[in-house]
Amino acid sequence: MGYSTEAPDVWDQRYAEREDSVLSPDQCVIKGEHFFVKGLIEIPVRDSAVPTGEVFEWGVWVSLSAQNFRRSDELWETPGREAEPPYFGWLNTSLPLYSPTTLNLRTNVHTREVGRRPYVELEPTDHPLAVEQREGITLARVREIAEAMLHGT
Numbered sequence: 001m002g003y004s005t006e007a008p009d010v011w012d013q014r015y016a017e018r019e020d021s022v023l024s025p026d027q028c029v030i031k032g033e034h035f036f037v038k039g040l041i042e043i044p045v046r047d048s049a050v051p052t053g054e055v056f057e058w059g060v061w062v063s064l065s066a067q068n069f070r071r072s073d074e075l076w077e078t079p080g081r082e083a084e085p086p087y088f089g090w091l092n093t094s095l096p097l098y099s100p101t102t103l104n105l106r107t108n109v110h111t112r113e114v115g116r117r118p119y120v121e122l123e124p125t126d127h128p129l130a131v132e133q134r135e136g137i138t139l140a141r142v143r144e145i146a147e148a149m150l151h152g153t
Contacts, residue, residue: 001045001142003149004059008036008092009103026117027073028061035069036061036092039109039118041129044136056142058129062089062107062120077114084111086121097148098129105129 007023010030015021020032028036041058048054064072068087075081086108095102106123122130132141 001054002057002059005061005093008061009094010092035064035066037064037072037109037118039120041120041133043132045139045142046136047138056137058095060091060093060120062109063092064089079114081114082112086110095129097145102129
């Protein structure tokens with residue numbers, strides 16, 4: 001249950017031709033100066049029929065400092081990497097269902113076990129996305145998101 005973006009909002013396909021830029025399913029570097037990782041904003045579904053609960057996921061991109069990106073990359077395939085402290089970052093995905101924009105929301109990126117995308121924790125503000133992450137959403141809201149994403153409304 002969720003939706004994902006293929007690249008950070010600042011990615012331009014022309015960067016793919018540059019030697020100092022790369023876009024993979026998990027990481028992105030632009031001009032050797034801007035660094036991003038893909039992670040998940042997880043939102044609990046409060047009225048889920050599943051006894052352990054369900055989670056709605058937004059697959060998003062977060063910018064990291066060069067130092068944190070290098071550290072994340074060094075540990076990418078290292079068992080136990082989930083013990084790493086979270087990395088500060090800025091959300092670089094505009095989710096069209098939220099106002100104000102989700103661009104540049106403050107985040108903490110939590111590394112998880114090898115093979116799992118990082119968990120993106122939003123700063124606990126009154127932004128609607130941050131509120132949904134903290135308080136959860138209903139199945140009706142999941143349907144509303146699905147309709148908007150599928151029909152562009």
